[in-house]
Amino acid sequence: MKRQPLRLAILEATRILDQAGVASPRTDAELIAAHVLGVERGRLPLVPLVDPSVVEAIGQLVSQRAKRVPLQHLTGWAALGDITVSVGTGVFVPRPETELLLEWGVKLLKGREYPVVVDLCTGSGALALAVAHARPDAVVYAVDNDTNALAWARHNADARTAAGDTPIRLYSGDVTDPTVFAELDGLVDLVLCNPPYVPEGTPVPPEVADHDPPQAVFAAEGGIDVIRHVVATAARLLRPGGGVAIEHDDTHGAAVPALLRARRVLTDVRDHPDLTGRPRFVTALRG
Structure with missing residues (x-):
């Protein structure tokens, strides 16, 4: 033919x-x-x-x-930083917007030897694994409360270890639990989080509505319910000079920075735009 x-x-x-x-x-x-x-x-x-x-x-x-099946479900992978991770039914697909949050975190770690990093709401494990790839000397912890997401994260972690990256430490846990990672209180250099943050009832594209797990997308209290707990967790985990970066909805440009500023131990609170110029993630340092 x-x-x-x-x-x-x-x-x-x-x-x-x-x-x-x-x-x-x-x-x-x-x-x-x-x-x-x-x-x-x-x-x-x-x-x-x-x-x-x-x-x-x-x-x-x-x-x-x-x-409107997500492209990443058809190809079987999504990229973040310099790595790709497997994705499909039952796990949130990493988005390009999160690249900027990752870049901020990796830059913060420059000059720090053997940094301790925590990825809250890890999903596919993409953020944790991207940091481990960028910083082989880092000790990276990751946690999620969803068994499907953890299965994908474990698969991805095993694949990255087989490719030569430093293994991450993957846990089942909930960021709303005030004791999560309590053994790391005051010892962490970097906390990263891409939590569920879309306000409940917000119309979303079919790729999200029909294929992303709702619990990984939507949150109560106008989208900031989980973020409240993330801020509290970060405030106790971080060592002096450590930093936190949290992704948020584009309607949260004032509300989420205010949550961090309310914590006396957190300083230098800044909000950052995404690739389209919309408010997308907030950062702060532990004083």
């Missing part, structure tokens, strides 16, 4: 995804094609012609994406 131009297959995929309301149709079409071909997205121009079977495989995944 005659080989076909990959460019035309990507154009058709882009048209279908655009009509389906996918936010980034061209990007998703190219990533699907790259996944099917087993190449990096940037190398697609080096593959001008493909077999009909490749076009068919791309079309099958595009039809799933047009139904």
Whole structure:
């Protein structure tokens, strides 16, 4: 059978995804094609012609994406920092916005030997594993209260250890428990958290509504219920000079920094925008 131009297959995929309301149709079409071909997205121009079977495989995944199945569920992975983690049903998919929070945390650790890091609400383990990859000397703890998420995190942690990264210490626990990681009180250099923070009842895209676990997305009290507990936990875990970074909803640009400022031991509270300029995460240092 005659080989076909990959460019035309990507154009058709882009048209279908655009009509389906996918936010980034061209990007998703190219990533699907790259996944099917087993190449990096940037190398697609080096593959001008493909077999009909490749076009068919791309079309099958595009039809799933047009139904708003998350791209990461179709490819089986999501990226954060310099690593990828496996994701799928039952675990929250890491978002690009969290890259900035990760960068802040890794920068804070510069010059500190053998830092102790805690990732609260770890989900897939992406944040904890990205830090462990960036800082092989770090002792990284991660916790979640969801058994499905922990299964994904354990799978990802095992994969990263097999790839040569320093193992993380993964625990089942709840950030609303005032004794979680009590043995680390006053010893932690960095606390990171991407908690559930979307206010209950907020309309969200089908990729989130139908595929992300609700308990990893939504929170009571206008979205800050879990964050309240995270702030309290961070305040007791951090050593002097340690830092905390917490992701939040774009409606929380005033409310969440106020929670941190209310803690006398926390100083230098700052809010940071995401890639689109919206308020997205807050940071503070332990005085």
